[in-house]
């Protein structure tokens with residue numbers, strides 16, 4: 001079987017490694033992949049939003065099955081396009097992908113189905129904004145409606161900030177939409193819950209906690225994610241039941257009623273407040289870097305799971321998880337999430353000796369004349385598993401120190417909430 005994997009981040013390298021380890025006979029092609037995937041698959045350089053060219057290359061390489069990693073091609077309808085052209089594909093359709101592609105749509109689905117989420121108003125003009133400010137307490141969360149690569153959310157402490165942030169959105173700062181979603185600020189602990197779904201059913205696919213801020217102690221601007229760990233101890237059995245009954249089931253039922261069932265991974269971003277889960281966001285894919293901590297814990301063959309999903313046979317598919325804890329720390333290019341330099345050589349990387357259950361997942365890297373160079377803001381993910389989060393983090397931090405990449409930086413405090421908390425015996 002020839003498999004096409006779309007994307008080029010740490011998430012896709014982690015997926016690629018699991019596919020590579022599958023017992024099923026296969027050949028993997030990454031569109032476009034990175035230096036990490038090039039060692040275990042064939043990379044094919046392409047703009048993944050150029051669907052026509054992608055289809056041509058998929059056909060040329062006799063690809064039987066396509067797995068889509070990132071949100072943008074999903075939101076733009078790649079699944080529908082490939083299906084129309086008779087290619088089997090894993091991922092949600094264009095309509096369902098609006099759950100991430102439009103926050104206004106996601107909020108409407110919540111309202112219609114009584115899914116717990118922050119109180120909100122979809123605004124198109126200043127008058128609506130002023131009205132929301134009058135009725136709600138500060139801080140107020142302002143969100144761009146459409147995809148914004150993690151840069152569309154501002155937590156505004158003053159009325160002026162709310163007005164300025166919404167003005168930027170109305171003026172077209174984000175190309176994807178000119179609508180703003182204003183939200184009540186929820187105080188609590190964030191966690192992410194994942195499921196995988198076919199037309200008939202869904203199954204648990206792990207929990208994780210991410211670190212979105214660039215700096216230690218959760219300071220500084222938001223990023224795509226600086227590190228993560230799995231499982232998320234805050235999601236106990238009681239909270240999990242509430243997540244499934246109040247959020248996951250009503251969402252899947254909504255799409256079934258619409259005759260457009262949700263299939264693929266679903267990332268449920270939560271704020272947990274006094275034991276009650278509130279939906280912050282849906283992502284229509286695995287998280288990055290959450291995928292890099294969840295997949296190492298998966299005991300079954302990922303390829304079998306995804307193929308079974310595409311045949312709507314998830315119900316009869318076993319999915320079990322290692323009890324070990326897992327963590328990843330992201331090594332970024334200095335300057336990220338602002339300006340940073342690309343094409344800085346990462347010299348030592350092939351000298352690092354990795355033990356079993358230690359992984360370096362590449363993200364923004366590129367292989368040039370057999371040397372590895374940086375090619376993005378988030379460059380490498382150092383992942384490891386073990387019985388104790390502190391021990392895992394110490395091992396990861398030591399490995400990054402050994403790499404001694406002068407152009408990079410990383411957070412040394414990933415997992416601080418679980419490591420420093422005496423209530424969790426983790």
Ligand code: AMP
Pocket residue numbers: 118141143150153183184185186187190212269280281
């Ligand atoms: P989102 O893109 O919707 O996930 O938002 C990005 C980040 O902003 C989240 O991970 C939260 O840390 C924060 N955030 C979003 N919505 C809220 C909210 N209603 N209350 C508090 N924090 C929020």
Ligand code: GLY
Pocket residue numbers: 210224225283286287288289290
């Ligand atoms: N790490 C957050 C995301 O994948 O959206």
